[in-house]
Amino acid sequence: MDGTKLPEQRSRGFLGRIANLIQWTVFVFVAVFALLVATELRKASVPGAPVPLLYITVAVTTLVALTHLPPVFMRLPRKIGWAAYGAIVAVIILFGVYLDQMQPAWERTPEGAKEVGERAEADRHASAEQAKREEDARMRADMEETKKQLEDMHAKLERCFTTFGHRLPALEEPVKASLHNPDAFEHVETVLIVPDEQRNDVEMRFRAENGFGAIRTATVRAQLIADDCSVQNIGEPQID
Secondary structure, eight states, rough: OHHHHEEEEHHHHHHHHHHHHHHHHHHHHHHHHHHHHGGGGGGGGGOOOOHHHHHHHHHHHHHHHHSHHHHHTSSSSSHHHHHHHHHHHHHHHHHHHHHHHHHHHHHSSSHHHHHHHHHHHHHHHHHHHHOOOOOHHHHHHHHHHHHHHHHHHHHHHHTTTTTTTTOOHHHHHHHHHHHHSSSOOOEEEEEEOEEEOTOOEEEEEEEOOTTTSSSEEEEEEEEEEEETEEEEEOOOOOEO
């Protein structure tokens, strides 16, 4: 018979320790809250302060905190224990009522006005920081979108070049036709460039014969149309 009661006793002992630990946690919370309320006593001399309500709030909060001290709480009848838990909510509400009445009087004092100003400044600073973070995030998103668009456009333009030699027939043919001696045309390279003021985005370097028979290197720019790989706005070749 003693053997069957032992596990039950151990279980009750374990649950009791858990309940005691929980109650100590509740007490610490209420005690810290009571200390916070007690710091409001420094405002008792403020003109227009709700002094009676302040003293009542401090006294009730302190009493509730002491009620939750585990050696005291564990001796309370169950119904009173539950009421003690409910009293925590009541003192929080009471403290809120006190703050609502105290705040206007406190803000009229130099110290209170300074505190309000510092809080407003902190709020403005936090708002400015938040706005800056949002703007930075928006700019990063815009940059990523622009980068993606440029990469997509670059890929479309690259499809216009020949596989071997990276040449652009739509640009070579009209340039060759404009030369003094088209047969002397020699392609050097054709590359995509950052669009200039004329929106030219492709540049071709080549060698050709001038009017005196000398072979010179020149550069010509044009605008490449990605949709049909045509070119327009072909400029005058510039001698390197």
